[in-house]
Amino acid sequence: MLVSCLEASRDLCETDAILFGAALAVCRIIGAKVSTAERATGQSSTISAWRRRIEERIAKARALIGRLICFISGNNRPRIVRTVRMALALCHRYVSLSQPDITQKLTERIDDLKQRIAAWAKWIRRYTERSTRFNQNRLFQSDQKRLYESLERPMVSGTGPAPNQADSVVFWCGLWSEPVNEYIEEKNF
Structure with missing residues (x-):
């Protein structure tokens, strides 16, 4: 079963997930205790609902900032224009996108969003520090x-420092290019 799953995997992440699942199944079958990094650091894997909501707000605000910046730089696709109108409607009653001071209003909106992101991030940081x-x-x-x-x-x-891309390529090419004995003893996983 493992061989067929590995042959069907499309990328390294999927292969990693398959191998981890197989190793976890073997550990459960033989009764071995599994120590995860989560237990070693003492962190909980569950994220509270309020934190998840704040992180979603931050992600939405960052996406909106990106679209506003795209519009300022000259991108006039309908989806971008619709998003800009929606963003400006929240802080102004009616704003025509052809007004001469539209760039200033968009910049103010971007600054406002950045301040909100900073405040939300500070809430999360303060809670994390307090919890620690x-x-x-x-x-x-x-x-x-x-x-x-x-x-x-x-x-x-x-x-730590990020690995060098050339070194990573050399390492993985050397690892995956070695011939492998295809004989795998059949076991029930």
Whole structure:
């Protein structure tokens, strides 16, 4: 089953997901405990509803800023024009897009959206910092050793330098171009 799934995979992400699923199934069958990075960092995988809503607002505002900038730079496609009219209708009663001060009004709207994004991001950042402090205080009271170990351990997220594209290509080409023995013992996954 794994061979047929891997042959049907279209890209590296899909191959990774298939292999991870197979490894997880094997671990469950043999009863091995699975340690994920999520457990190692102490972060929860569930995002609260209010945070998800704020992140959606931020994404919509960024998309709107992008369309407003496209219009200012001369893109007059109907979808862009419709979005610009909608954005201006929220802050002005009626604005003709042929007015001489339209660029100024659009710039003001962009600035307003940027300020809102900054405020929303600050809400999320303050909550995250408060939550981290709360969890660290609770961990300090229950298990100081684990707290100090978690503070000394480097963060799991990709905070290091980005890999060089040429090195990545050489690495993966060398890995995928090696001949592989196609014999796979059949097991029930």
